[in-house]
Amino acid sequence: MSTNATHEFPSLVGGVPLPVDFAPSILFACLYAVMLPVVFWRIIHPRSRSAALAGTTFFSIERVVAYALRAKASHDLGSRMSKGLETYLQVTYAGGFITIGQDLANVTRSLLVAYTLGGDMLAKHKLTPQIPKCGSSFEMQEPFATLPEGRFDTGGQGDPAITDHPRTRYWIRQMSGIWALLFLVTIILSAIAGADYKEAIATGADAALVRWLRYVSTGLAIILLHGVGGLAVWAYFYMPRVPRSSVVWIVLVASLLSVVGIYRVDTMFHNTTSLTSTAPGSLTSNLSKAGFYVFHVAPEFLAVAILMSLNTRRVFATGMWGDWRISDPKPQNNYPSNTSSTSRLNSLPQFLWRLPLVGFLLRTCRATP
Template sequence: MHEFPVPIGGAPLPIDFAPSIVFVVLYALLLPIIIMRVLDRRARCIVLVGTAMFAIEHIVTFSLRAYASRNAGPRVSPTLEQYFQATFGGGFISIGQDVTNLFRALLVSTTFPTAGSEAASPPSAHSAGTSVAMQASSAGSSVDARQSTAPYGGDEEQGKAPSSQQLVCVAQEAHEDQPVLRKHIRTCFGIMSILFLAAVALGIVAGVDFKSALQSGANSDLVRQTRYASAGITVAFLACLLGITVYVLVAVPRVPKFPVLYLCIVCLLIMIVGLYRIGVTTHSTTSLLSTAPGSQNTTREKIAFWILHAAPEWISAAMLLGINCRRTFKTGFWGDRNSDKPVVEV
């Protein structure tokens, strides 16, 4: 008898069969969307490869879980449980990393100069207004000209040169290049991407070492610590990202609001998964099939897994794959390419 950290989601018991099939179907419904994004040149985006692979891989994961829930042998297989823990440990973090890369591309896109300076410059003689030239050609009948054009005051307004107030408004809409800010954004998000990779690695290590912990109790402390570290890093950086998004929404009017709010929702969903994993990791058990409180095999704990771990992951993946991220977040095909030229869609 030895203790080991409880498996996330518990053992695949018969109660897991129905929800496993439901999530197999839900992830399968994302396949046509993934194929459509790959085939459509205007929506194809390399940034979402992690989320797309996660969705495809979870079809396999929940199919195996459904199979194991109906068969006693696979239900207690250390190798199969090792696979479950590894895939559950790294999948949600890959979505968080994709969210970070999308937000980076969105912020970088707003540091490039925008058109408008030409509109703010003094108008040319041609653009000063057609009505002036017409009046000059008919100077001898200015009164008649004014009377004849009186019913068409709206057209004459369109032909007039922009007023000084209009020029100021146009100039305010034009933005200068911000290379220093662009460099800072890329540096900050580059560090976050590296740490997200570390979190993915720690999650996978925790899953791989779970087999040893299950069989002999070896590496139990390592499994627990790497779980804490993986989920903790993810939650911490997503919380930082949420703080940045709140600041952007309040203080940076140049950044479009809808994409920022969209990413905020995905961040919150992934944070739910991370916090759930931190809470579950505090428990230990002495048997994979134990139904004692905290073993993750009780009905209440099973429901908590499907609601707080599986459901937020699927919703996050569906939100990212269901929108044209290339257009919404200005990513282009490669995302932010570390270039000083803005993304130009063709």
């Protein structure tokens, strides 16, 4: 199929892979590959294993494949002109930073919820906040000791000296729930734009729709990333128990991902008529490609490297699954172990009393002193 057309379609972010792309593609493929042992260590080691960064973990593995394919296409004309490959690369470029941002929102929620816990709520959640020393809400001790079942030792019924903040926790969960839905919408819009991109290249159909879907998904992602960073900054000033270093990491990663989104917004208005075009706006010039690697690829890698190098369970208090609750668990009714036999008999179903033999035996037991 010819790669030349008379219609316009949105230019490929990063441009078509050319020989000049070989070296940087190999570089970032190797960087992600070098990071894989750390990724697998986080998965294997029980003290750092957490599902809160599942998306970022898969992203790290996928990027090795993506940049290896880009390096191959830079010297292989058949791969370079493959609309399927170019569509795949555009989809993964569009959704990558959004996936990392979604995980960042997850760990931010876990961090802030964990440090609103107090009293018996500490024992009812499987998060791993560091407990402040007695008499001070600013000094931090080691996290709870990990038990074999994956629970955390809080010393029994929790620490009554630590103030519980259920209202703050409620609003953090409500806001985080809205974020989760909006991130899902963003990913869906990005996927639809990617699915239609191949048709936009071939016939020009839905080219305008693809462009606007890319704008909406990227713009919404930038807003959400600023919201996550803003909430972390708020916690820095109004939640003294939250570790300051954890907040700094969240703001740094959110800023790096925002750079990716802003770069995409700045380049997505360009159009081209051919995958082989080198005309202005095709994003295939050396300057355009340098901008792609500096403002898109590098910030993504730094964000992933930061999240993967940190012990998520310790730094962000995620536990194994993060905070997934809609509300706090309700207290369980604890019945005393010395309940009298009479009260236990009275709690039996009424139909047992109607059975002649059973009724006789039960009445005999009640009459026995």
